[in-house]
Amino acid sequence: MKRRRNIVAGIIGLAFLVALAAADLLCGGAADSQVLRLLRAPRVATALLAGAALALSGTQMQSIFRNPLADPHIMGVSAGASLGAAIATMSAISHSGGLSVALAASVGAMASALIILLASKKFHSASTLLIFGIMLGFIVNALVAILQFSTDAESLKLFYSWSAGSFSTTTWSDIITLAIAVLIGTALAIAGRKGLDIILFGDEFALMAGAKVGNIRLTALLSCCIMTGAVTAFCGPLGFVGITAPHIARWMFGTSSHKVIIPASILTGGIISIAADLISQLSPSPLPTASTMALVGIPVILYILIGKPSFGK
Amino acid sequence: MTQKGNILLDIKGMTIGHRDRTLYSGVDIEIRESECIMLCGANGSGKTTLLKALAGMKGEGAEMKGKEIIMIPTRIPKVEGFTLREFIRISCFSQSDFAGRLSPEQESRIDQALETLGLQHLAQQDISTLSDGEFQKGSIAAALVRKAAIILLDEPTAFLDAENRINVLKTLKHLCSTPEKPAVIFSTHDLHDGLAVCDKVVALGSDGIVRTSKTDLKETVKTIFKDKQNDNQI
Numbered sequence: 367m368k369r370r371r372n373i374v375a376g377i378i379g380l381a382f383l384v385a386l387a388a389a390d391l392l393c394g395g396a397a398d399s400q401v402l403r404l405l406r407a408p409r410v411a412t413a414l415l416a417g418a419a420l421a422l423s424g425t426q427m428q429s430i431f432r433n434p435l436a437d438p439h440i441m442g443v444s445a446g447a448s449l450g451a452a453i454a455t456m457s458a459i460s461h462s463g464g465l466s467v468a469l470a471a472s473v474g475a476m477a478s479a480l481i482i483l484l485a486s487k488k489f490h491s492a493s494t495l496l497i498f499g500i501m502l503g504f505i506v507n508a509l510v511a512i513l514q515f516s517t518d519a520e521s522l523k524l525f526y527s528w529s530a531g532s533f534s535t536t537t538w539s540d541i542i543t544l545a546i547a548v549l550i551g552t553a554l555a556i557a558g559r560k561g562l563d564i565i566l567f568g569d570e571f572a573l574m575a576g577a578k579v580g581n582i583r584l585t586a587l588l589s590c591c592i593m594t595g596a597v598t599a600f601c602g603p604l605g606f607v608g609i610t611a612p613h614i615a616r617w618m619f620g621t622s623s624h625k626v627i628i629p630a631s632i633l634t635g636g637i638i639s640i641a642a643d644l645i646s647q648l649s650p651s652p653l654p655t656a657s658t659m660a661l662v663g664i665p666v667i668l669y670i671l672i673g674k675p676s677f678g679k
Numbered sequence: 680m681t682q683k684g685n686i687l688l689d690i691k692g693m694t695i696g697h698r699d700r701t702l703y704s705g706v707d708i709e710i711r712e713s714e715c716i717m718l719c720g721a722n723g724s725g726k727t728t729l730l731k732a733l734a735g736m737k738g739e740g741a742e743m744k745g746k747e748i749i750m751i752p753t754r755i756p757k758v759e760g761f762t763l764r765e766f767i768r769i770s771c772f773s774q775s776d777f778a779g780r781l782s783p784e785q786e787s788r789i790d791q792a793l794e795t796l797g798l799q800h801l802a803q804q805d806i807s808t809l810s811d812g813e814f815q816k817g818s819i820a821a822a823l824v825r826k827a828a829i830i831l832l833d834e835p836t837a838f839l840d841a842e843n844r845i846n847v848l849k850t851l852k853h854l855c856s857t858p859e860k861p862a863v864i865f866s867t868h869d870l871h872d873g874l875a876v877c878d879k880v881v882a883l884g885s886d887g888i889v890r891t892s893k894t895d896l897k898e899t900v901k902t903i904f905k906d907k908q909n910d911n912q913i
Binding site for chain 2: 368432559560563564566567568570571572574575576577616620621622623625
């Protein structure tokens with residue numbers, strides 16, 4: 367019964383994803399193969415990979431922190447990427463544009479992630495670590511604000527264009543890098559899925575069942591950091607998909623088992639991300655993806671807060 | 680006190696403490712097959728600490744071979760999206776393979792455990808829809824699947840209403856008489872109901888002494904509140 371539901375939900379989800387991707391590819395009317403190959407296809411592929419990566423990161427974070435609103439944004443990983451990008455665009459270190467911004471953002475995300483990983487060894491309580499992540503995000507955002515305050519208009523413009531988020535700036539070689547990061551992150555999530563299931567029932571229960579709670583949390587965080595770092599570096603800080611996609615996946619497939627939820631969130635993350643990109647492309651001049659992502663994501667978050675807040679009870 | 684089955688765990692001179700603080704020293708506890716033991720004491724007396732200490736032990740006798748000492752925490756969240764059978768499967772973390780699958784033998788043990796506890800009809804039900812009492816029994820079923828020689832329950836009736844409380848305590852008593860003969864140790868503040876099902880009492884005294892006694896309410900209360908003149912409360 368459950369198996370049949372999973373198959374039906376999977377087929378519907380895949381069909382929806384393919385239809386959205388096709389609409390996103392054809393958005394803007396007929397185009398020659400060059401435009402399709404060099405502009406639209408990389409954009410759709412990036413949206414798919416970024417959505418899948420952020421959704422899978424959100425799934426793992428919500429499980430290890432047993433909190434329905436946890437995602438890489440909340441844990442300060444995206445804030446770390448913003449600081450990296452801010453330093454690259456606003457300081458005297460670099461004014462060389464796109465690639466250095468992406469690299470700096472990646473280093474910033476990894477630095478934030480490293481601090482959280484080290485903190486996860488010190489703080490064994492899920493809620494303490496979550497509060498630590500939120501505080502880290504505040505501190506890093508404060509540093510970004512200081513940099514913004516003391517920079518020139520040109521640098522500020524470059525930083526704002528990165529922070530608005532976009533799937534349109536990647537090349538095929540960037541996409542290969544992104545795909546490798548997503549593959550590594552997904553492999554880690556699959557390896558840790560048995561632990562992700564048991565940690566939902568509390569640290570004490572997991573320990574009593576013989577699980578190594580610290581290792582489960584460490585593996586999941588490492589997976590999230592690799593994927594979020596890569597996505598934020600190439601696409602800017604994108605929120606909401608990490609929170610919303612896992613909830614939609616649980617609703618669609620009617621289970622919290624990670625055997626199903628890991629592939630299901632990859633699917634729903636891809637759908638949300640491509641839908642957001644499609645909306646941003648429908649405008650005469652493309653809208654910032656981070657904003658359209660929020661427009662797609664906020665109604666779902668409100669539904670979670672007001673309608674059906676049952677996860678992790 | 681009537682002696683039950685073979686000795687599973689014979690502890691002599693154990694020290695129980697929390698971080699740098701010693702709560703009890705020279706503790707002797709003997710646990711036998713099929714024994715139902717009530718653990719009681721005032722709040723903060725160290726009941727959970729004692730259970731955790733017992734959970735970390737390994738029995739050496741033939742009766743303990745291939746079996747485990749399993750502790751069931753007070754409150755396990757009823758996470759939506761898992762059936763009772765899936766929850767039991769997840770509980771068998773150490774027994775399952777890399778993908779979380781159990782062997783056919785272990786799967787049939789789940790059927791047996793569900794039958795022992797009268798939960799077969801709830802096997803495919805989402806655990807978030809079970810009552811607290813049914814879920815508590817599901818946790819006990821999971822311990823049975825894991826071949827528990829000794830099952831430790833930390834306040835299993837703490838959040839239950841009167842009907843479910845008695846139901847769970849009766850289940851514990853019934854469990855001890857099953858062919859696998861597990862010993863059950865449960866902590867509780869509910870002395871009246873607990874004494875009705877247990878074979879012996881381990882009471883953590885306020886004077887720093889752990890006493891094993893017969894199932895007598897007056898004696899148990901005296902032990903727990905040794906220095907507090909509570910005789911008039913009985």
